[in-house]
Amino acid sequence: MTIAPRLGARDFAVAAVMNLLWGMNIIAVKMAVIEIPPMTAAFLRQTIVLAVCLSWLRIVPGRMKELLALGVLTGGAFFLVINLSMAVAENVSALAIAGQLGVPFSMLLAVIVFRERIHKYRIAGVALSIAGVAILVFDPAVVHELPGIALTVLGSAIWAVSSLIQRNLKGVPVMTMYAWIGLVGAAMLAPVALAFEPHGMRTIPAIPLSSFGWVAFSAIGSTLIGHGSMTWLLQRHPVALVTPLTLPSPVLSVLFASWFFETPLTPLMILGGIVALTGVAIITIRSARVREQRA
Template structure:
């Protein structure tokens, strides 16, 4: 888990370096294209898989989530606030599960959701965030699409996790190419002038964040309940915040600390409650109810 969180937390720093030279949608397209080529052997279509659901999941978890999050990171000018706001995908996933799947949650989980969303409001008034409010909005929308893709993914069966990443890359690329043409224009100039730092960011994002981080995460998910893993994922934004302070010049003001603490605290409460509920359901005599 520490290796996963180190890879994902470091991705904020390495991506931010690349985004100084590359437009956000171009950077996202380069990442997805690299991942798609590396994972091409896993690109196999399972029988009976609904086309609409696979396309929706791949667009939400791939092009929309990554494109908007890198766009937010490029506008933010810091690493701390985007890394923290991204964690709202956890309460958003719970909320969408209630609305779309009819799941029921207790008051503790509901309180964790409220605390997390309130923390975003507090964080939004931090001077560091107020310099680029569009970044906060874009990251929230990115977290929403990740949550939506996570909920829709529950209906996918018989698909290898690495195959899902490959499909996400190839399905998302045409969308990114069209959006990049309309929003960012001609990509030839930034590609020609990109330095080794930009390409190092693309390489790190592809190999460390996607291939290594997600592969290890899927390996753990296959062996442990997701509810037991979720709380440890909060190490990733903490790594990003630490790197932001050490290497990016982030200044942690009181609103950022309080709001960030509320967001992460609410997410932790949701994760711990889910883990406790999972252990209770698995315990002898629980009857699976």
């Protein structure tokens, strides 16, 4: 496929849909864990991903260690931690801000593992991202959300490790990756949910269609369509053009969560969000330019 140097109207439309799906996903995940026990909801999400991607499931010679590790981290550990964070939190807008630490964590791991060199702009971005999340700790309105924030930070660290693994999976079809993520994730989460939420697992057939719909939205809308859109854009345009298009999604997550759940956005939350997202924007844009120069 030819790489186009400019973004057209169709590209912006795809990016808008992608950001809307990612932004609304925070509502879907929170509603899912309200109506379904969190581990059971995580198991159902991965089962849906596997069902949709099953025809793409295949052995990829020389890549199976990475695919299985990705399944363990992304399919199992990440969604277990994130669903638990959503279950214990009330103001999920704070979690949306804390979740942005995945970007600086990923970059710091790249420095440690791949010996990547970073300069003052990306160092400043890391500092701002961490400072923005740290501001939340001093907000009296968010103090009771600290367990959820801590779990979200842990989820961000897991996501960062997963992103490094994905860097070694170039050439593997996205749907094949998600087929393995769904398979390994469902296989991991099933015994955990059976052990800690036996009633939730037994009552899966009785889950109302509306509750099941929240899980399906996350699995199909956010995961498959959202990430599929990102892949489609990266196949058509330089990474330096595409990566900044993802920046609206965390802003939308915060705004959608505050609106839907009628939770307040305090001055400290707004300040922390602006600081954290500024740092993420710096890292994202500068890293995209660096990757483009090396390509």
